[in-house]
Amino acid sequence: MNIDPSEIVYFEWGFVRITATLVFAWITTAVIVTGAYFLTRNLSSDAKISRKQNAVEALFTMIHGQINEISQGSSGRILPFAGTLFLFILASVLLSLIPGFLSPSGSLNTTIALALCVFFAVPFYGISxxxxxxxxxxxxxxxWIMLPFNIISEISRAVSMAIRLYGNVMSSSIIVGILVTIVPLLFPVALQLLGLLTGVIQAYIFAVLAVVYISAAIRNKEESTSESE
Structure with a gap:
């Protein structure tokens, strides 16, 4: 049976509430930070580099290339934010393969928080x-008549991102749980791989949408500048 990590409360005192969502989000963040530290220390610019550095550079080049292609040249500004979103969702999906680990992206609270990050990042990048x-x-x-509609569009965009990510992650988990219950010895490994693939795709889509929205806000300045010229 699929469990929403936000329903599990580890500690509660007044308005302070520590749920499984928070705990596993902290664990995911700690894993990313620790992994980044060990993977990026002792990097070399020599011609002969380690396989670890090759893997790090390949991942960076892939993410940078994708963002650069979508944003049409604004990857330098967007890369830290969009890359972090992608790595966090991806790490939470990968760690969910560990028995007992509850993916924080399987909680609506987490997906709303991620969508709010994008919601506030768009005006931040646009204003800058x-x-x-x-x-x-x-x-x-x-x-000017479109002002309320444009505001509603911004809000609904954030809501749709949160619900899309939550719905896809939860639906894949529920389907896997049902099928494993029906046929416990035949499909578990294949279904876990299917859930992993779904999670990776959702991490990619979420990051891509963030890049699209942010790069649109940045390009408005470039378009207005070219029109004035």
Whole structure:
């Protein structure tokens, strides 16, 4: 049976509530930070480099290339944020293969938090690129009548990202749980691999959507500049 980690409470005192979602999110973050430390220390610029460094550079090049292609040249600004989103969701999915580990991305609280990060990152990158006045003008395009609709669009976009990620992760977990219960000896490994593949795809899609929304806010400045010229 699939368990929502937000339903498991480890500690509660007043309004302070430590749930499994928080604990496993902290564990995921600690694993990423620790892994990044051991993988990136002692990096060399020599011609002869280790296989560990080759793997790190290959992963960085892949993520950088994907972001650069989608953002059309703005990867330097977006890479730290979008790359972190991708690695966090990916790590939470991979760690869920460990018995007893509850993926934090299987909780609606986590997916909402990730979507809110994207929600606030879009105006942050947009304002840093266009300035406050220039960014707010985008909400009045093509006419001021569209202001409430543009605001609703921003909010609904964040909500849809959270629900999409939560729904896909939870649905794959529920399907795996049902089929393993029905045929416990035949499908477990294949279904775990299927769930892993689904999680990797969702991590990729979530990061891609974040890049699309942020790069759109950045490109508005470039388009307005080219029109004025």
């Amino acid at each position: 690129s266009q300035g406050l006045k220039g960014y707010l003008k985008d909400y009045l395009k093509p006419t």
